[in-house]
Structure formats: structure tokens, C-alpha cells
Amino acid sequence: MPYHQFKCSECIPERLKHAVDKGAGEELTDALPLGYLNTIPGTISERGCAYCGAKHVIGTPMKDVIHLSHGPVGCTYDTWQTKRYISDNGCFQLKYTFASDMKEAHVVFGAEKMLKKNIVEAFKAFPNIKRMTIYQTCASALIGDDINAIAEEVMAELPGVKIFVCNSPGFAGPSQSGGHHKINLAWLTQMVGTVEPKIYSKYVINYVGEYNIQGDQEIMKDYFHRMGIQILSTFTGNGRFDDLCSMHRAHLNVLECARSAEYICDELRARYGIPRMDIDGFGFEALSDSLLKIGYFFGIEDRARAIIAEETARWKPELDWYAARLKGIKVCLWPGGSKLWHWAHSIHKEMGVEVVSVYTKFGHQGDMEKGISRCEEGALAIDDPNELEGLEAMYSLKPDIIFTGKRPGEVAKKIRVPYLNAHAYHNGPYKGYEGWVRFARDIYNAVYSPIHKLSFIDISKDEIPTDRGFATQQMYSDVNLPEEVKNNADLRQCTSKYDPIPALREKTYCFPAPETGEWRVIPNEELSKKNSGVA
Amino acid sequence: MNCEIKSKDRIGVINPIFTCQPAGAQYASIGIKDCIGIVHGGQGCVMFVRLVFSQHFKESFELASSSLHEDAAVFGALHRVEQGVDVLLMRYPHVKVIPIITTCSTEVIGDDIDGLVLKLNNGLLKEKYADREVHLIPIHTPSFVGSMVSGYDIAVRDFVSHFAKKEGEVSRKINLITGWVNPGDVTELKSLLSEMDVEATVLFEIEAFDSPLMPDGNHVSHGETTIEDLRGTANARGTIALNRYEGGKAAQFLESEFDVPAVIGPTPIGIRNTDIFLQNVKNMTGKAIPESLVRKRGIALDAISDLTHMFLAGKRVAIYGNSDMVIGLAQFCIDLEMLPVLLLLGDDNTGYANDPRVKELKENVGFNMEIITNADLWELEDRIKNKGLGLDLILGHSKGRFVAIDNNIPMLRVGFPVYDRAGYYRHPIVGYAGAVWLAEGMANAIFTDMEYKHNKEWVLGVW
Numbered sequence: 001m002p003y004h005q006f007k008c009s010e011c012i013p014e015r016l017k018h019a020v021d022k023g024a025g026e027e028l029t030d031a032l033p034l035g036y037l038n039t040i041p042g043t044i045s046e047r048g049c050a051y052c053g054a055k056h057v058i059g060t061p062m063k064d065v066i067h068l069s070h071g072p073v074g075c076t077y078d079t080w081q082t083k084r085y086i087s088d089n090g091c092f093q094l095k096y097t098f099a100s101d102m103k104e105a106h107v108v109f110g111a112e113k114m115l116k117k118n119i120v121e122a123f124k125a126f127p128n129i130k131r132m133t134i135y136q137t138c139a140s141a142l143i144g145d146d147i148n149a150i151a152e153e154v155m156a157e158l159p160g161v162k163i164f165v166c167n168s169p170g171f172a173g174p175s176q177s178g179g180h181h182k183i184n185l186a187w188l189t190q191m192v193g194t195v196e197p198k199i200y201s202k203y204v205i206n207y208v209g210e211y212n213i214q215g216d217q218e219i220m221k222d223y224f225h226r227m228g229i230q231i232l233s234t235f236t237g238n239g240r241f242d243d244l245c246s247m248h249r250a251h252l253n254v255l256e257c258a259r260s261a262e263y264i265c266d267e268l269r270a271r272y273g274i275p276r277m278d279i280d281g282f283g284f285e286a287l288s289d290s291l292l293k294i295g296y297f298f299g300i301e302d303r304a305r306a307i308i309a310e311e312t313a314r315w316k317p318e319l320d321w322y323a324a325r326l327k328g329i330k331v332c333l334w335p336g337g338s339k340l341w342h343w344a345h346s347i348h349k350e351m352g353v354e355v356v357s358v359y360t361k362f363g364h365q366g367d368m369e370k371g372i373s374r375c376e377e378g379a380l381a382i383d384d385p386n387e388l389e390g391l392e393a394m395y396s397l398k399p400d401i402i403f404t405g406k407r408p409g410e411v412a413k414k415i416r417v418p419y420l421n422a423h424a425y426h427n428g429p430y431k432g433y434e435g436w437v438r439f440a441r442d443i444y445n446a447v448y449s450p451i452h453k454l455s456f457i458d459i460s461k462d463e464i465p466t467d468r469g470f471a472t473q474q475m476y477s478d479v480n481l482p483e484e485v486k487n488n489a490d491l492r493q494c495t496s497k498y499d500p501i502p503a504l505r506e507k508t509y510c511f512p513a514p515e516t517g518e519w520r521v522i523p524n525e526e527l528s529k530k531n532s533g534v535a
Numbered sequence: 536m537n538c539e540i541k542s543k544d545r546i547g548v549i550n551p552i553f554t555c556q557p558a559g560a561q562y563a564s565i566g567i568k569d570c571i572g573i574v575h576g577g578q579g580c581v582m583f584v585r586l587v588f589s590q591h592f593k594e595s596f597e598l599a600s601s602s603l604h605e606d607a608a609v610f611g612a613l614h615r616v617e618q619g620v621d622v623l624l625m626r627y628p629h630v631k632v633i634p635i636i637t638t639c640s641t642e643v644i645g646d647d648i649d650g651l652v653l654k655l656n657n658g659l660l661k662e663k664y665a666d667r668e669v670h671l672i673p674i675h676t677p678s679f680v681g682s683m684v685s686g687y688d689i690a691v692r693d694f695v696s697h698f699a700k701k702e703g704e705v706s707r708k709i710n711l712i713t714g715w716v717n718p719g720d721v722t723e724l725k726s727l728l729s730e731m732d733v734e735a736t737v738l739f740e741i742e743a744f745d746s747p748l749m750p751d752g753n754h755v756s757h758g759e760t761t762i763e764d765l766r767g768t769a770n771a772r773g774t775i776a777l778n779r780y781e782g783g784k785a786a787q788f789l790e791s792e793f794d795v796p797a798v799i800g801p802t803p804i805g806i807r808n809t810d811i812f813l814q815n816v817k818n819m820t821g822k823a824i825p826e827s828l829v830r831k832r833g834i835a836l837d838a839i840s841d842l843t844h845m846f847l848a849g850k851r852v853a854i855y856g857n858s859d860m861v862i863g864l865a866q867f868c869i870d871l872e873m874l875p876v877l878l879l880l881g882d883d884n885t886g887y888a889n890d891p892r893v894k895e896l897k898e899n900v901g902f903n904m905e906i907i908t909n910a911d912l913w914e915l916e917d918r919i920k921n922k923g924l925g926l927d928l929i930l931g932h933s934k935g936r937f938v939a940i941d942n943n944i945p946m947l948r949v950g951f952p953v954y955d956r957a958g959y960y961r962h963p964i965v966g967y968a969g970a971v972w973l974a975e976g977m978a979n980a981i982f983t984d985m986e987y988k989h990n991k992e993w994v995l996g997v998w
Contacts, residue, residue: 011625039602042573042619043626047602049579072639072678073548074555078583081934082590095937099548103679103883107643118547125549125913138577138640139679142608170577171608171640387597388626407589414595415752458750 002031004380008388012040018383020372028373033383035365038174043386046361046408049170052079053179053362055135057260059166060097061211061237062244063087066122066129068098070115070147071137075099075170084424085211087238088218088505092129098122102139112145119154123161131241133164141169162241164191175362175384177259177337184263187235187244192268197246200522201230201511203298206250206268209261209338210281212237214428215501219435220256220281223291223311225509225527227303228519235261248272252297254279259337259367281431282339282439283346284312284319311433319350319433321491322440325477327352329447332394332402333375334385335422337363341370343403348376351440356397359385387411400447416455418446427498434496441494448473538897538904540888549913550934552855552881556676558584559686560636562715563694565596566739566758567765569631573619575601575612575648576638580678590954592744594756599623603640612641613651620655620671624664631762634672634690642677649673670762672697682882684780684857687715691738692784698765701793709819710771710795711735712785714778714802715857715951716965718745723963724777724803727813730831731822736764736771738782745961769793773819777812777965778802778859780884801892802859803965804973805867806835812966828967835967839871839974845998846978848872850927853915855879855935856950860964862892864930864949864973871974874902876926877918879910912938919944928977945984947976 004019017034039045048056051069056079060067069076076099087093100118102111119132134147151163168182205224210217217237224231232250233243247253253265253276265276277297279290288308295304331353333340340358347353355375359382360367372381380393390408394417402412402419409419420426420442430439446452450471457464478486485491497503509527510519557574561584564572574581581600588596601607601615616635623630635648652671660669674693676686691712711728713721721742728735739760746756768774768789773796776786786797798819803812809832813824850873854861858880865875880887887893887908896904907914916938918924929939932950939946953959963969986992 008626012622038604039578039600040618040622041601041615042599042622044571044597044599044623045578045602046582047578048582049577051577052579052583068547072555073551073553073682074558074639074678075579076548077551077554077934078558078579078587080550082583082586095550095941097550099551101546101548101551102639104677107639107679114546121545121547122549125917138603138608138638139643142640142643169608169640170579171603171605174604175578407586407595410589410593410595411755414746414748414755416748455748456750461750 002026004382006389006392008392012043014040015043019389020381022372022375022377022379022381024377028369031372031381032365033368033381035360035363035368035383036174036177037384039384044388045384045386046405047175047384048362050168050172050176050179050182051075051135051137051170053176053260054166054168054183055079055179056083057176057211058180058183058236059133059135060093061085061087062133062239062241063089063093064129064131065093065241066096066098066126066132067093067135068100068118068122068132069135069137070100070102070111070140070145072102072139073099075137084214084428085237086215086501087212096126107139107143110145111140111143112150115145115147115150116154119150119163120158123158130161132161133166136165136167136169138170141167164241177362177364180260181263184261185267188264188267188271191245192247193245195242195245197232197243197249199230199249199514200526201228202514202517203227203229203300203512204232204250205229205252205254205294206233206235206247206274207231208235208253208255208265209257210234210237211257213423214425214430216281216429216431216435218501218504219429219432222504222507223307223432224294225507225511226307227291227295227300228511229294229298230511235264248274250274252277252294254294256281257338259363280342282342283350283436284316284433285350286346287433287436288312315433315437317491318437318494319440321493322437322444323351324481324485324491325444326440326447329353329401329443330356330397330399332357332359332397332399332404334359334390334402334404334408336361336405337367339403339422341367341374344371345374350436351443353443355379356399357382357393359383359390361385391415401443416452418449418452420446429501434500437494438496444477445473448476450476538900538906540893540897540906540908542883543907543909543911543914548911550916551911552879552934553682553684554584554587555639555678555683556681556686556689557636557638557678558587559683559688559715560634560674560676560690561598562588562683563687563690563739564634564636565598565744566741566760567632567694568757568759568761569629570634571597571599571623571627571630572634572636573599573601573616573623574636574638575603575616575641575646577603577640580638587952591952592756592960594744594746596757597755608640608644611644611646613646613648616646616648616651617655617659621659621663624667624669631668632670632672634674634694636674636676636690638676639678642675648675668762670697681884684715684882685884687781688784691782692788694765695738695768695785696788696792698762699769699789699793700766701769702766703770705772706767706770708734708736708767708771709816710738710768710774710786710789712738712774712776712778712782714776714781714859716741717960717963718742719961719963720965720969723966723968726968727809727828727966728816730825730827731813731816731820733816733820733822736767738764738768738785740764769795771795773798775812775815775819776800779890780858780886800859802863804860804863804969805870806832806839806967806970807870808863808866809966809970831967835971838971842974842978843872846981847974849874850981851876851925852928852930853877853879853924853926854929855881855910855912855915855931858882858884858887860950862890865896866892867970867973869900876902876904877915877924878904878906879912879914880906880908881910883909916942928981930977943988945980947973947980949973
């Protein structure tokens with residue numbers, strides 16, 4: 001059996017089938033852990049809830065929207081300012097959060113009236129914003145408030161205002177994934193088709209499952225725009241509410257995070273006949289393939305090739321500088337859902353690291369299928385990991401680094417495994433050619449951190465080296481490097497600026513007119529819509 | 536010129552100051568050794584609270600969830616707690632204390648956790664864990680009542696009331712209930728007591744929250760208050776609860792149940808409140824205030840005197856956060872010749888109006904001061920952006936950082952959570968050391984701002 005028996009979980013036999021070792025020559029079907037099942041209580045799982053999956057992951061990155069949670073204040077507070085989904089309108093969605101602040105009397109007597117007052121108050125406080133999403137929570141779901149009815153009432157009374165309702169209470173599913181599903185379908189059924197967009201290009205896509213973490217969306221948007229492709233909407237990072245209401249007019253859905261957003265793509269295909277194309281913004285090869293695929297779809301593969309050539313020439317020497325120094329580094333790839341398969345093969349192939357373990361907190365079996373097929377033999381795959389299993393795995397696998405969330409990262413730090421933030425990134429963006437180099441640089445810096453190296457010395461027992469007053473990363477990374485690599489003048493370290501995003505926002509792009517195909521400049525404001533919505 | 540206390544007139548919350556009750560109970564629980572709480576509710580109620588703790592401390596803390604899913608929400612979820620307790624006990628052999636912390640969802644569906652604890656005590660614990668000391672403690676913290684502050688207060692009381700046991704003579708020790716503080720605060724408080732040669736049971740011993748990275752690998756941070764400490768609280772010669780709203784209930788409980796005299800407050804922020812704290816300790820223990828503390832106080836006075844008239848006088852400050860802290864900071868600011876013009880208390884506790892410290896402010900403040908209860912951060916931002924409130928400084932936690940950033944107002948991070956400054960949990964705001972840290976921190980924030988804005992930055996050259 002390929003199942004991996006954690007010692008710490010011997011007492012809960014139902015955990016056995018949630019972890020596998022990818023054995024030599026094993027069929028994928030032999031090595032597939034169970035996934036997306038109810039969590040075993042008391043395991044100290046790392047999963048969140050369906051409310052956060054809907055609100056925090058997918059809903060809130062929309063940038064020109066009042067995000068109001070209907071419930072006690074905690075759900076709102078807790079999911080506020082804990083992610084890095086930026087936007088080009090001053091990050092309204094990061095800075096402001098709204099709670100209806102349900103109290104005991106509301107639980108007893110109903111909270112619909114106060115919800116209505118809340119909505120009116122919020123619009124009054126931000127008169128320039130006319131769009132709102134209301135998120136149900138456990139409390140409002142259990143007392144049975146009809147949020148949709150209240151939203152309808154307000155929309156009838158306040159002309160120009162649009163409200164989207166997402167009914168995804170925290171308990172709705174085994175993890176945050178339940179919330180992804182619910183908000184996907186709710187957006188599709190309530191909102192898509194309610195706005196007719198302005199089409200200014202022959203090539204029109206929705207960019208789906210992309211949350212603009214540290215600017216990922218904006219770095220990818222640059223490539224699409226250079227190809228002449230109009231991004232009708234982004235679901236949802238840096239996305240506008242009204243753009244997302246017009247998703248039905250795209251020619252193609254370009255899907256990045258299939259875990260959180262494949263549902264809406266599949267429904268858009270079923271209802272509007274828009275094809276779904278899964279792409280991958282992480283990794284030079286995967287990204288190049290993705291751009292090329294999109295190019296082929298529209299018959300503009302030459303434009304894709306030009307971008308690929310230009311970007312590769314610009315950034316590959318920097319990636320390779322790190323790749324030469326990361327070869328053989330052991331990685332636990334422990335993200336939330338989709339990055340295990342977005343990253344597993346690319347970091348191995350392009351940076352030379354060995355993926356010794358993958359895990360997913362809220363992924364389904366499909367994610368594991370993809371992840372396991374793309375990671376190395378012998379790798380340990382864990383579904384719905386918990387604290388003790390994570391520790392046991394790290395002690396036995398002895399990774400050089402783990403890619404995971406902030407809090408599990410603190411656990412790893414304590415046992416002297418450096419971590420990179422897989423959700424929010426250390427110094428992202430990580431998408432795009434430039435982003436991928438930034439990722440490699442961050443891995444390099446973490447693995448060869450002089451302070452990290454010092455943590456291995458026990459001054460009470462070990463002989464303390466007295467021969468150097470400092471160390472650079474290179475003094476560690478280049479020790480066994482062949483001279484020709486060490487001195488390779490074609491390779492260089494990352495030259496990306498601390499924040500590469502503001503410059504992108506100033507760029508101008510040409511697009512082919514839908515009717516004539518004539519290429520002309522579309523003004524920046526039209527593209528970024530930065531003047532809409534928020535003051 | 537007056538001080539007005541009123542409730543926010545909007546019903547909703549725009550940018551909350553507090554999270555909800557279960558978070559407070561969770562914060563109390565991590566202070567206890569061999570304790571892992573089970574939060575009875577959706578997984579987010581734990582996952583995000585653990586996250587905010589780790590944002591603040593840059594450490595990971597253990598808390599479990601009953602992982603309420605759909606079926607449980609419909610049919611009741613007690614079996615999830617039963618399983619959770621068993622799983623936790625099986626896998627964490629050192630665990631002795633398991634608070635079962637309710638949330639909005641499990642209070643709405645009406646799960647009887649008190650009954651469940653009885654059942655488990657007589658069933659699971661006897662059958663499977665007979666040779667093990669295990670305490671299951673139901674803690675009711677519905678999220679739609681109070682705030683994280685009251686959740687903390689309730690949990691401290693419930694822990695104390697569960698364990699406290701009168702045994703023999705009154706001990707020499709006093710109980711020191713710190714309220715929601717940082718490791719740096721506990722260090723300072725213990726140093727003050729140790730200078731006075733006073734032994735105390737500190738609730739909670741959280742200095743270890745600032746945990747080291749050790750050669751042997753110590754994967755979590757945890758508080759160090761033991762069951763024995765909690766048991767002994769009934770035997771103490773007195774209780775000093777520094778914060779009225781965070782630990783006051785436990786002090787009252789010990790007084791009414793075991794005749795342990797209670798002194799509640801003041802929050803020892805600033806020189807004056809620290810003086811009162813020491814006086815209270817002296818009264819309770821008969822121990823003198825030693826020369827070393829006169830000296831320590833002198834160092835603080837010396838440092839602060841350099842700042843008050845020249846730089847801090849007349850500076851208009853807004854303060855938000857945990858209520859006792861906000862009031863303590865306001866009092867200290869007034870002693871520093873500053874003008875705390877706006878205090879924001881983030882929940883609807885009806886006791887604030889009758890708080891003697893608030894009454895004192897109302898009677899004596901010689902400038903316009905507003906105290907807003909049930910407040911949110913929009914009360915602050917709206918006044919700045921739309922109502923002409925001019926401020927020189929903001930004191931509060933990181934969730935309000937953008938108010939300061941976007942309006943170009945200097946800010947000293949203080950309270951919980953502080954995640955956008957490094958290591959603040961290590962520094963006290965209480966005691967004489969806290970007074971110095973606060974006064975210098977405020978001054979330095981103002982200095983940096985003067986330099987960025989070229990606002991008389993040259994005065995600092997000959998200071």
C-alpha cells in the first residue's frame with residue numbers, strides 16, 4: 001500500500017488514507033489520497049471555513065466594492081488585512097471592511113431590518129461606491145435572514161446601486177473550498193449578463209482564478225495587453241464589479257487557479273459557449289506554453305512568441321543564476337490548493353529543486369492527481385494536513401525549505417526550516433517571467449540565509465567557528481559550484497525592482513479594433529479603470 | 536470644554552476595532568500550560584484567530600476546532616466536540632486542560648456543552664483516560680455578545696472558577712491578573728513585584744510567547760501558567776486585576792467565593808497609575824516600595840521630562856483599542872500635557888459610562904474630548920476626512936494603520952494586534968519602563984513625522 005502512516009496519527013485510523021508516498025513505478029491511481037472530506041475534529045487542521053473561501057479568497061479582491069459581512073463582527077475583522085491582494089485603485093478592498101455587527105437581540109428578533117440600515121449607512125459613508133457584496137455568515141444563515149430580499153429592497157430604493165449576495169456560511173463544506181464553489185455559482189447566476197461591456201479588441205478574454213497577490217494579475221495583464229488582448233474582467237484580483245457582470249461577452253476564459261474558479265468557467269462554457277483554457281502564470285516554460293496557447297486560439301501566436309522571446313532573454317539569465325545554486329534543494333511544497341500542481345514540476349525543472357512533499361489544505365482529489373503526477377518519486381503527499389503530521393514530515397524529510405502559509409511557517413522556523421509564504425509571497429509578485437525570478441531569489445535568500453545557518457550551532461556544545469566575521473549567501477551557495485558556473489558572465493542575480501507594479505500601470509498598449517482589426521492605442525484610463533468607483 | 540461619552544450612532548461597523556468573544560477566550564487559553572482549546576464552531580473561528588496571533592507574535596499557537604460542517608449545523612454538533620476531545624487527548628499526551636469555547640453558530644443551534652462536559656467526565660475520561668488529569672471547561676462566548684475583551688474576561692473567570700480551590704492557610708502570594716497584555720508587560724510587572732519582594736501568581740505567564748529558536752527545536756509557543764497556579768488563586772492574600780474589563784470578573788469571583796480581597800485597576804499605564812499599582816501592592820502585602828523602584832521611577836521621570844513641555848504638550852491624540860488600555864493611555868497622555876481628544880472603545884459594554892475613570896475625565900478634562908463606545912475605526916477616519924478633526928498622533932493597533940498612513944498622521948502602534956512593526960510585543964506599555972517606552976515612542980513618531988513633512992525639523996538639532 002502506498003498510504004503513509006504517520007506515527008502521530010496511528011490513533012486516528014481514518015487519517016491513514018489521507019497521505020501517500022509516491023512510490024517508484026506506481027500508477028497515479030494507486031497513490032491518490034482521499035481528499036475534500038469533512039475534517040476530523042481536534043486534529044488541529046489548517047483548514048479555514050466556507051465563509052472565508054467565498055469572502056476572503058474570491059469576493060474581496062474585487063476592488064470597487066463595499067464588502068459587507070452579515071453577522072457578528074469577528075468574521076469581518078478576522079479576514080481583514082490578512083492577504084496581499086492589491087489593486088490599482090488605492091487598495092480600497094484591503095483598507096475597508098464592513099460588518100453588520102449582529103448582536104444578541106438581532107439573533108433573537110431577526111437581523112433583516114438592521115441589515116438594511118447597514119447597507120444604507122455603508123453607501124452613505126462611501127458615496128462614490130455603488131457596488132456591494134453581502135456575505136452571509138454562520139450566524140445569519142442559522143437565523144434564516146433573507147439577505148437577497150433585503151438587497152432587492154435596497155436596490156429598488158437606491159437607484160444606481162447594485163448588490164451581490166453570497167450565501168456561503170462558514171459551515172458550508174469541509175473547508176474554504178466550499179465557499180469558492182458557492183460564490184462562483186452565485187456570481188454567475190446573479191450577476192453575469194447584467195452588464196453589456198465596451199469591447200475594444202478583436203480578442204477578448206476573462207482572466208479567471210487570479211487574485212492579484214502582490215501584483216500577479218498586473219504582471220500577467222501586461223503580457224495579454226501586449227498581445228492585443230482585451231481583459232474583459234478578472235475574476236477577481238484587481239477586478240471591477242461591472243466588468244465581472246459582463247463575463248458572458250468574452251471569447252475565451254483563461255483560467256489560472258482551477259481549484260477556486262473552475263466552476264464559473266465550466267458554467268460559462270455551458271451557458272454561453274465560452275471555451276475554458278487552463279493556463280499557468282508560474283514558471284518560464286509553463287507561462288510560455290500558456291501564452292502560446294492563447295496566441296494559437298486567437299491566431300496571434302507570433303505576438304506571443306515575440307513576448308516569450310523578449311521576456312526570456314531579459315530574465316532567463318537571472319533565473320539560471322539561481323537555478324545553478326538551488327539544484328538539489330529539498331522542498332516541502334505545502335500551499336493551500338492549486339499551487340502544489342502549479343509549482344511542483346516548474347520549480348523542479350527550472351530551479352532544480354527536489355519536491356519531497358506536497359500537501360493541500362482544501363484541494364480535492366483532482367488537485368492531488370495533478371500535484372502527485374508532477375512531483376518527484378518518493379514524495380509524500382498529504383491531504384488536509386495537521387500540525388503534528390506536518391512536524392513529523394519535516395523531521396523525517398528534512399527539507400531545506402517549505403512553501404506554506406504564514407502561521408505554519410512560524411512552526412517550521414522553530415525547527416529551523418526556513419519558509420516562504422506560498423499564499424501571500426515574501427517579495428512577490430511571483431507570476432510572470434520577472435516574478436518567477438523573484439521567487440527563485442526569495443528561495444535562494446531563505447535557504448542560504450546566514451542567520452539561518454547560525455541557528456544550527458549549539459553554542460553550549462559545538463565548537464564555535466571563529467574564522468569569519470560575516471558570511472554572504474554566496475559564501476554558502478557557491479562552495480561546491482564549478483568555476484565555470486561561478487564565473488559565468490552570462491548569468492546574473494535578480495535585477496527586478498522592489499515594486500515592479502507601478503511602472504506597469506503607466507504603460508500604453510495598442511489593440512486591434514473589433515470590426516476593422518486596425519491597431520490603435522487605447523487610453524490607459526480605459527484599461528485600468530482606475531478612475532471609476534473609488535475616489 | 537467638555538468630555539462627552541456617547542455611542543456610535545451608526546448600526547454597522549466599518550473597519551472594526553475588535554474581533555469577537557471567542558478570540559478573547561482563545562487568547563486566555565494559550566496562556567495556560569498543557570492547554571489546548573477546542574473552539575466549537577466553524578473552522579475559520581480558529582484558523583483566523585491563530586493567524587492574527589501569529590501576525591502579532593510571529594509565533595504559532597495551538598488551538599483546535601470542532602470543525603462544524605453543514606450536517607452538524609443542522610443536527611447538532613456535540614458529537615464533533617466529543618470526537619475532538621478524544622483526538623486531542625490521544626495525540627497530545629501532555630494536554631491536561633481543554634476549554635471548549637463556543638461561538639455564534641454553536642450558541643445559536645444551542646449545543647449543550649455543559650451537559651457534554653458532564654457526559655465526557657463520566658464517560659470518555661473515566662473509561663479511556665482514567666490515569667490522566669484532564670479538565671474540560673465549558674466557556675460560553677457567543678460572538679454576538681460583547682467583544683474579544685469580554686471573551687477574555689469570561690474565559691479568565693471560567694478558568695479561575697474551574698480550578699480555584701481553598702486549601703489550608705492563606706499564602707504569601709498575591710494574584711496578579713494582567714489583562715490582555717504582551718510578554719514585555721509581564722516582564723515589567725514581574726520586575727516591579729520582584730523589586731518589592733512580592734510573590735505573585737501571574738495570570739497569565741505569557742513571557743514565553745516570545746519564544747526562542749532553540750537547537751532542539753521547540754515548535755510552538757505557549758504560556759506557562761499551571762493548573763497549580765490556578766488552583767492556588769483561592770489561597771492568595773489578595774488579587775490585583777490590572778484591567779477592569781479583562782480579568783475583573785475573575786477577581787470578583789475570587790473575592791465573593793473565597794474572600795480573596797480584590798483590587799481592580801487602575802491599568803498601570805503611565806507614572807501615576809504605576810504609582811497607584813505599587814501602593815496597592817504595598818497595602819495588600821505590607822511590603823515597602825524600595826529605593827530601587829524610586830530610582831527606576833526617577834529614570835522614567837528624567838526621560839519623560841525631556842519630552843513633555845518641549846514636544847508633547849498640546850499634541851492632539853486619538854486612541855483606540857482595548858478599553859482599559861485606551862483609558863490608561865488617555866490618563867497618561869494628559870499627564871504628559873497632551874490632549875487625547877478622541878477615545879474609541881470598540882464594543883457596547885454599558886459599564887463604560889459608569890467607569891470611575893471615565894467619570895473623572897468627564898469632570899476634569901479642560902478640553903473637548905469625545906469618548907465613543909461601540910466604536911469602529913470609521914468614527915476616527917470620518918472625523919479626520921470629513922469633519923475637520925485635526926490630530927498630531929494616533930495611538931492604536933495595526934488594523935487602523937491606513938487611517939494614519941492615508942492621512943499623514945504619525946502613529947505609535949500599541950495594543951493588539953501589532954503586526955506592521957517588528958517586536959513590539961517585547962516592549963512593555965505598563966509600569967515605569969512602559970511609561971518610558973510610550974513617551975519616547977510617541978516623541979520619536981512625532982520627530983520622524985516632523986522630518987518627513989519638514990515641519991520645524993530643525994528644532995531637533997539643538998535639543
